[in-house]
Amino acid sequence: MGQLIYGLISLLISLGLLVYLIPNSIGAVGINQSNPLLAPTIAPYLFAGIAFLASLLILLSSFYQLIIKKQKDKQAVSTRGKERDYLKLMMAAACVAGFVFLLPKVGVEIAVSLLFIGLLATVREKRPLVYVVLLVVAVFISEFFIDVVEVPLPSSIDRFYH
Amino acid sequence: MFDYLTEAITLYATFDNFLAITLGVFVGVIIAAIPGLTVTMAVALALPFSFAMEPVTAILLLVGIYKGGMYGGSISAILINTPGSPAAACTLLDGYPLAQKGQAGKALKMALYASCIADFISNIALIFFSAWIASLAVSFGPPEFFWLMCFSFTIIITLAGDNLGMGILSCALGALVSLIGLDSVYGVQRFTFNNINLMDGVSFIPLLIGLFALPEIMSYYMKHEQKKAKLANYKSSTLSWLEFKQSIKSIIRGSFIGVIVGAIPGTGATAASFISYSEAKRTAKNPERFGQGELEGVAAAEAGNNGVAGATLIPLLSLGIPGDVVTAVILGAFMIHGLTPGPGLFEDNAVLVYALFLGLLISSLILFAVGSFSIKYLSKVADIPAKYLYPVVLVFCVLGTYAINNSVFDIYLMIIFGILGLIMIKTGTPVPPFLIGFILGPLFEDNFRRTLLIAKGDMSIFYRGPISVFFIVLSIAAIFLFFWKKRKTAQQT
Numbered sequence: 001m002g003q004l005i006y007g008l009i010s011l012l013i014s015l016g017l018l019v020y021l022i023p024n025s026i027g028a029v030g031i032n033q034s035n036p037l038l039a040p041t042i043a044p045y046l047f048a049g050i051a052f053l054a055s056l057l058i059l060l061s062s063f064y065q066l067i068i069k070k071q072k073d074k075q076a077v078s079t080r081g082k083e084r085d086y087l088k089l090m091m092a093a094a095c096v097a098g099f100v101f102l103l104p105k106v107g108v109e110i111a112v113s114l115l116f117i118g119l120l121a122t123v124r125e126k127r128p129l130v131y132v133v134l135l136v137v138a139v140f141i142s143e144f145f146i147d148v149v150e151v152p153l154p155s156s157i158d159r160f161y162h
Numbered sequence: 163m164f165d166y167l168t169e170a171i172t173l174y175a176t177f178d179n180f181l182a183i184t185l186g187v188f189v190g191v192i193i194a195a196i197p198g199l200t201v202t203m204a205v206a207l208a209l210p211f212s213f214a215m216e217p218v219t220a221i222l223l224l225v226g227i228y229k230g231g232m233y234g235g236s237i238s239a240i241l242i243n244t245p246g247s248p249a250a251a252c253t254l255l256d257g258y259p260l261a262q263k264g265q266a267g268k269a270l271k272m273a274l275y276a277s278c279i280a281d282f283i284s285n286i287a288l289i290f291f292s293a294w295i296a297s298l299a300v301s302f303g304p305p306e307f308f309w310l311m312c313f314s315f316t317i318i319i320t321l322a323g324d325n326l327g328m329g330i331l332s333c334a335l336g337a338l339v340s341l342i343g344l345d346s347v348y349g350v351q352r353f354t355f356n357n358i359n360l361m362d363g364v365s366f367i368p369l370l371i372g373l374f375a376l377p378e379i380m381s382y383y384m385k386h387e388q389k390k391a392k393l394a395n396y397k398s399s400t401l402s403w404l405e406f407k408q409s410i411k412s413i414i415r416g417s418f419i420g421v422i423v424g425a426i427p428g429t430g431a432t433a434a435s436f437i438s439y440s441e442a443k444r445t446a447k448n449p450e451r452f453g454q455g456e457l458e459g460v461a462a463a464e465a466g467n468n469g470v471a472g473a474t475l476i477p478l479l480s481l482g483i484p485g486d487v488v489t490a491v492i493l494g495a496f497m498i499h500g501l502t503p504g505p506g507l508f509e510d511n512a513v514l515v516y517a518l519f520l521g522l523l524i525s526s527l528i529l530f531a532v533g534s535f536s537i538k539y540l541s542k543v544a545d546i547p548a549k550y551l552y553p554v555v556l557v558f559c560v561l562g563t564y565a566i567n568n569s570v571f572d573i574y575l576m577i578i579f580g581i582l583g584l585i586m587i588k589t590g591t592p593v594p595p596f597l598i599g600f601i602l603g604p605l606f607e608d609n610f611r612r613t614l615l616i617a618k619g620d621m622s623i624f625y626r627g628p629i630s631v632f633f634i635v636l637s638i639a640a641i642f643l644f645f646w647k648k649r650k651t652a653q654q655t
Contacts, residue, residue: 006589010331017338027350037614040345040352043607044338047599051334057327092383099560100573112557119553122383134553141557149211151565 004066007058014052022048091122107156108146112138170516173218179517182219183525186226187532193227194234195540197244198382198548199555201231203375205491207555209498210367210562217499218514222521224495225475228488229525232431232468233277233533237540240269240460249431249467252439256452256459263455267537271401272409272457274533276464280417282526284472287421288479289519292508295480299505304612305623309633311606314483314598316637317427320644322592329595332586336599337606339364346604347611359571366494368563368572369600372579373586373593374487375559379552380584401457409461412442416462420469425476427485431467438466472522478503479515482605487594490601497601 022044095118103111116134125131145151186208193204204227212220235247240257253273260269302310319329342353343363354360416438423434442462443452452459474485475492482504484490496503501511508515563576586593617623625631 002589006591007327021353025355026345026352037619038347038611040348040350043603043610044341044352047334047337047341047603051331051338054327054330054334058325058331061325061327086384089380089383092380096556096560096577100570108561115557116553119556120549123549125549130550134550137554138557141554141561145561145565149565151561152568153561153564 003058003062007055007062011052011055011059014048014055017048018045018052088122092119095119095122104154107158108153109139109142109156111156112142167516169513170520173513174517174520176219178216178219179222179521180524182215182223183226183521184528184532186223186228187230187525187528188536190227190230190232191234191237191529191532191536191540192230192543194231194246194250195237195543196546196548196551197238197242197246198378199246199551200374200378201228201235201247202487202491203378203555204231205488206367206370206374207558207562209370209491209495210565212495213498213566217496217501218517218521220495220499221492221518222525224492225518225522226525226528228492229281229468229471229529230532231488232281232471233274233464233529234540235467236273236277236460236464237270237537237543240266240273242545247431249435249470250463251432252435252463252466253460255439255463256454256456257463259453259455260457260460265455268401268405268457269460270537272406272460273464274530274537275401275406276409276413276416276461277468278526278530278533279413280420280465280468281471281529282523283414283417284421284424284469285519285522285526286472287425288472288475288522291425292476292480293515295476296505296508299481300509302505302629303627304609304616305627306629306633308606308609308613308624309630309637310481310483311602311609313633313637313640314427314602315595315606316640318595318598320640321430322595323590324648325590326644328589328591332591332593333595333599336596336601337603338599339369339596340600340603341607346608359569364575364600365566365572366498366600367566368576369579370491370494370597371559371563372576373583373597375555376576376580377583377587379556379559380580381587382548382552405457409458412438412458412462413465415441416465417469420466420471421473423466424470424473424485427477427483430486431470434470435463435466438469439463475522479507479518480505482507484598484601487597490594490597493601 022041026041026044095115098118099111099115102114106114113135116138117131120131120134142153142155146153146155189204189208190201193199194201205224208224208227212223215223231247232249235245235250236253236257238244238246239250239254240261243254243258245251245254257269257273260266315333319326319333322329322332338353340363342360344350344354344361345352351361416435419438419441420431420434423437424431439452439459439462442458443449446452446456446458448456474489477483477485478489478493482493482502484493493503496507501507501514559576560573563572564570566572583593585591586596613623625634
């Protein structure tokens with residue numbers, strides 16, 4: 001069933017590409033009217049067409065599996081466990097979003113440290129020593145990127161001194 | 163030839179190159195030894211750091227990680243019954259039983275020796291065959307290259323999974339993403355939506371890290387904490403000469419199997435290790451011992467998967483076709499440094515190629531040295547819980563992506579591709595065809611247009627030459643083989 005939905009979504013996306021996106025988001029080149037095969041739209045049309053046919057193939061094969069083979073229903077999976085899984089992922093995603101948001105504001109050392117604390121809390125880490133070690137690692141990684149790789153990242157330490 | 167060699171030695175013999183390859187092998191071994199972290203992830207994360215390096219140094223660093231990773235996967239396979247890489251899945255069949263018998267040290271040493279020998283043989287094969295194939299490919303024109311691209315797409319799609327539709331869709335989507343940006347001939351915008359960040363196209367690094375590193379981290383946070391198998395005790399046991407001698411035949415055979423399998427784009431190390439293992443079992447005096455803790459089984463599996471490492475570079479260097487995901491990343495590294503692998507590379511940058519060959523030969527020795535000195539300590543590394551490692555990897559993903567253009571937009575791109583990668587994994591869509599489509603898509607379009615320009619629109623040019631016909635036949639054969647294999651599997655089940 002999942003494959004059927006996936007096939008349907010990819011079919012709609014490729015159809016959207018063929019019907020709307022390619023004609024409207026690629027600039028026209030007048031000089032190629034005599035030879036349309038050289039136009040900048042030919043490769044997008046070709047690949048979108050292939051994606052459309054592949055989606056059809058996926059749909060057909062999933063229909064075949066559903067109707068002809070009549071797959072046995074998979075055992076019901078505990079939804080409670082699944083909810084908790086997605087909650088963990090959402091918490092980790094929130095930590096990353098917070099990290100990207102805070103990076104220019106508080107500097108890389110503090111942002112990385114906060115990210116580590118957030119991610120460790122997500123997996124319910126209770127040992128304080130682990131937090132301390134990862135905070136040291138956070139500062140080490142930040143300084144590595146700033147001083148060794150020479151990435152112009154905002155430094156929390158510089159902000160503190162200036 | 164001799165002049166090239168002297169220049170190549172001068173180009174290679176620098177401290178930076180030695181450091182790059184040693185560091186690469188070391189990092190590769192460590193990363194692959196930790197279950198959950200993959201070689202692809204390591205190579206993808208190392209790519210941003212290779213930007214500022216000289217081309218040879220950068221490529222040696224990435225190749226070093228690849229080679230180290232091929233061996234490193236066996237450490238966790240032997241010690242904790244969890245392969246660090248898919249290719250090491252075969253090693254655990256005999257490696258873990260040996261560790262349970264208190265012979266972990268012996269198994270690890272056998273894995274190391276087999277890996278180094280296979281790696282060396284594979285490098286020799288690379289040196290001999292890549293130049294020869296490249297000399298044949300010099301006569302290729304745009305139509306031949308067009309069909310070569312089609313053949314690469316076919317191979318990757320048919321070998322990437324059981325569902326042909328999923329593979330084709332993945333490859334087509336990758337090729338579509340590669341078209342974002344300004345058209346290379348007329349300069350018109352394609353799918354940019356007037357966003358200035360997309361004018362140069364989608365950056366390779368955010369796509370790579372997004373597709374291959376982020377989904378693994380996201381998958382980890384979606385999973386329940388799994389109990390790890392107990393770490394087997396590492397006891398320093400000596401591998402006797404007699405034990406090694408008994409396995410030498412399997413090592414040599416496995417190395418050649420690895421070379422042959424590795425030279426075929428898309429097949430990969432996992433297939434090579436299983437073929438090598440089954441051949442060793444088939445020809446063994448006591449096949450019943452395999453699976454119970456047989457040293458020869460470890461040797462055969464490791465020789466098979468390490469024999470692939472150098473051979474996958476044969477199609478890459480000679481034809482510009484990546485043999486697997488890691489070589490696709492290495493192809494990206496070549497392109498970032500303004501080099502195009504293929505026959506032209508041997509003509510225009512022969513010194514660089516020879517320097518690379520030298521580095522590869524020395525990498526086998528470095529693998530041996532790193533492996534010998536670190537076996538004892540690496541057994542501890544394999545036991546580090548993933549929950550402490552993934553935050554560090556995540557920071558490397560984000561800051562590594564940012565480091566390319568100092569652009570937050572690249573971080574957003576990485577996250578988008580990360581989500582796409584996760585969707586692809588969850589729906590069973592193979593990811594490698596997407597990457598190959600992204601890398602080869604522009605070359606496909608370029609050769610298609612050039613062919614039409616040469617022929618002034620005459621389509622018969624596509625099937626006139628014998629080489630074109632050869633690649634058409636190979637592509638059709640690959641599709642037939644896919645359906646034949648599928649039918650055979652269906653009949654067996």
